[in-house]
Amino acid sequence: MAITRDEVLHVARLARLELRDDEIERFTEQLSAILEAVAKVSELDLTDVGSTAHPLDLVNVWSEDQPRPCLPVDEALANAPEREAGFFKVPPA
Amino acid sequence: MIDTLRMTAEEAMGLIERREVSAAELHRAYVDAIGERDSELHAYLRTVDEPEGEGVPIAFKDLISTRGVETTAGSKTLSGYVPVYDATVASRCRAAGMPLIGKTNMDEFAMGSSTENSAFGPTRNPWDPERVPGGSSGGSAAAVAAGLAPWALGSDTGGSVKQPASLCGIVGLRPTYGTVSRYGIVAFASSLDQIGPMTKTVRDNALLYRVLAGRDPEDTTTVELPQPVEIPEREDLRGIRVGVPRELNGAEGIEPGVKEVVQRTIELCRELGAEVGETSLPRSVDYGMPCYYLIAPAEASSNLARYDGVRYGLRVNGSNLRQMYEKTRDAGFGDEPKRRIMLGTYALSAGYYEAYYGQAQKVRTVIADEHAAAFENFDVLVSPTSPTVAFKLGEKAENPLAMYLSDVLTIPSNLAGLPGLSIPCGLSEGLPVGFQLIGPQFSENTLFHVGHALEQAIGFDFVPGRLR
Numbered sequence: 001m002a003i004t005r006d007e008v009l010h011v012a013r014l015a016r017l018e019l020r021d022d023e024i025e026r027f028t029e030q031l032s033a034i035l036e037a038v039a040k041v042s043e044l045d046l047t048d049v050g051s052t053a054h055p056l057d058l059v060n061v062w063s064e065d066q067p068r069p070c071l072p073v074d075e076a077l078a079n080a081p082e083r084e085a086g087f088f089k090v091p092p093a
Numbered sequence: 094m095i096d097t098l099r100m101t102a103e104e105a106m107g108l109i110e111r112r113e114v115s116a117a118e119l120h121r122a123y124v125d126a127i128g129e130r131d132s133e134l135h136a137y138l139r140t141v142d143e144p145e146g147e148g149v150p151i152a153f154k155d156l157i158s159t160r161g162v163e164t165t166a167g168s169k170t171l172s173g174y175v176p177v178y179d180a181t182v183a184s185r186c187r188a189a190g191m192p193l194i195g196k197t198n199m200d201e202f203a204m205g206s207s208t209e210n211s212a213f214g215p216t217r218n219p220w221d222p223e224r225v226p227g228g229s230s231g232g233s234a235a236a237v238a239a240g241l242a243p244w245a246l247g248s249d250t251g252g253s254v255k256q257p258a259s260l261c262g263i264v265g266l267r268p269t270y271g272t273v274s275r276y277g278i279v280a281f282a283s284s285l286d287q288i289g290p291m292t293k294t295v296r297d298n299a300l301l302y303r304v305l306a307g308r309d310p311e312d313t314t315t316v317e318l319p320q321p322v323e324i325p326e327r328e329d330l331r332g333i334r335v336g337v338p339r340e341l342n343g344a345e346g347i348e349p350g351v352k353e354v355v356q357r358t359i360e361l362c363r364e365l366g367a368e369v370g371e372t373s374l375p376r377s378v379d380y381g382m383p384c385y386y387l388i389a390p391a392e393a394s395s396n397l398a399r400y401d402g403v404r405y406g407l408r409v410n411g412s413n414l415r416q417m418y419e420k421t422r423d424a425g426f427g428d429e430p431k432r433r434i435m436l437g438t439y440a441l442s443a444g445y446y447e448a449y450y451g452q453a454q455k456v457r458t459v460i461a462d463e464h465a466a467a468f469e470n471f472d473v474l475v476s477p478t479s480p481t482v483a484f485k486l487g488e489k490a491e492n493p494l495a496m497y498l499s500d501v502l503t504i505p506s507n508l509a510g511l512p513g514l515s516i517p518c519g520l521s522e523g524l525p526v527g528f529q530l531i532g533p534q535f536s537e538n539t540l541f542h543v544g545h546a547l548e549q550a551i552g553f554d555f556v557p558g559r560l561r
Binding site: 007008011017019023030031039040046049051052053054056061071082088093 | 174175177178270271284310313314316376379380382383384386387394398401402403404405406407408410411412413414415416417418419420422423426428431432434435436438439440442448449451452453454455456457458459461493494497508509510534
């Protein structure tokens with residue numbers, strides 16, 4: 001199962017990755033080889049088999065809704081690349 | 094004189110309890126050892142100047158959040174990131190009085206099997222610096238093997254504790270999924286990630302697991318252990334049924350030297366009184382790797398979406414928001430995270446979801462069922478941990494698929510959420526070989542018992558030959 005250059009660019013766009021030309025070429029080749037290997041899962045007929053999303057049998061883990069202290073704004077913003085007036089600052093959309 | 098190369102954590106604990114050595118002196122001894130040997134090995138990304146605690150010190154893989162101490166996950170993206178809170182495993186070690194020695198090197202975002210994917214340069218194997226320590230917890234494994242930490246924490250998604258433990262000749266546990274909190278751990282694949290102890294002996298491993306395990310209200314996927322952790326003492330295996338899965342022991346790519354040492358260890362199980370029998374996991378090995386490389390990247394593509402330059406980590410400016418995201422992520426991630434993000438995004442995208450991700454989730458059920466069936470007749474399943482001994486730096490760096498096969502024997506039980514213990518069982522070509530013990534969920538006490546009995550009988554010298 002080969003992946004085309006256009007598909008790589010499409011996926012990169014979905015994943016918000018700006019790839020350089022050399023990366024596009026390298027990834028097209030490598031992802032094709034990996035996809036060919038993982039496509040092996042389709043060999044099995046698993047129509048009647050259920051899905052496993054999680055290895056433990058846990059359902060609806062509840063906890064009391066109790067207020068408790070959270071991070072102060074200053075600490076929450078401590079690692080922000082840019083901040084202003086207690087908010088994260090980003091370039092305009 | 095403290096011999097950090099030979100001293101186990103349990104022995105260190107004894108020295109402190111008997112007041113023969115202070116925690117500060119002990120810590121100093123490790124800092125000195127790091128000064129002496131780590132310029133060659135590069136097991137640490139940074140050390141801590143002012144350790145706190147009166148117990149045996151510990152090293153953490155650099156994806157465990159430590160309040161006030163930079164935590165990078167081996168990525169440029171998180172270079173300079175200083176967490177404002179502790180991961181639960183870090184608070185538990187703190188509460189147990191264990192001072193932090195430092196943060197260890199790793200493959201970027203725990204993606205890799207050699208620690209060569211670290212954005213900060215590779216770690217080298219203490220047995221042979223021309224070779225990799227395995228990965229992704231290669232820094233923790235090398236640190237313990239080279240006497241630069243009495244014990245350390247690693248994380249295991251597809252084999253990242255077990256495989257480097259194997260390649261460095263130490264003991265590594267990947268616990269049952271859900272027994273150790275993931276709160277404050279830099280996430281890779283959330284349905285697979287587990288923090289695990291890396292130690293010189295099985296008893297050390299059990300002692301550390303006892304500190305880590307148990308339900309954490311901050312991580313709703315955690316559960317209470319059904320029974321307390323037992324520190325193993327028994328040295329026989331009477332009453333233990335050892336299963337040898339054909340596919341895990343006959344997989345393509347297992348080196349003859351590895352096979353031989355593992356075969357001898359299986360014989361030893363019999364000599365120690367175990368019942369040994371052959372069993373089968375027909376589809377787990379052939380389909381485990383493909384299944385894992387769909388599920389883990391799919392989860393990773395979602396988990397790594399947070400590195401967008403907004404709240405923390407690297408930002409590369411752009412003229413608008415989208416450009417800022419794209420430039421930041423291109424500059425911050427290395428090749429392996431990019432490959433996995435793309436692979437995962439592709440597997441989850443419209444038109445491919447059912448064929449790839451959906452099918453992989455079903456294969457995961459098949460693999461879990463196969464293991465459950467084998468455990469109807471056996472208490473533990475055994476195999477090599479890694480098909481090969483430590484390989485040379487650069488040997489697999491250009492070929493992602495070859496690197497992925499390093500975890501072909503650890504992946505199946507990980508997908509099933511099962512615990513796995515790797516213990517050193519001998520040498521091949523002068524390099525350590527790991528023996529993998531897999532048990533049903535919550536069977537850590539059995540794994541510790543079997544691992545300890547074998548360890549005593551094997552008498553493996555965990556000090557790397559060239560450092561003795």
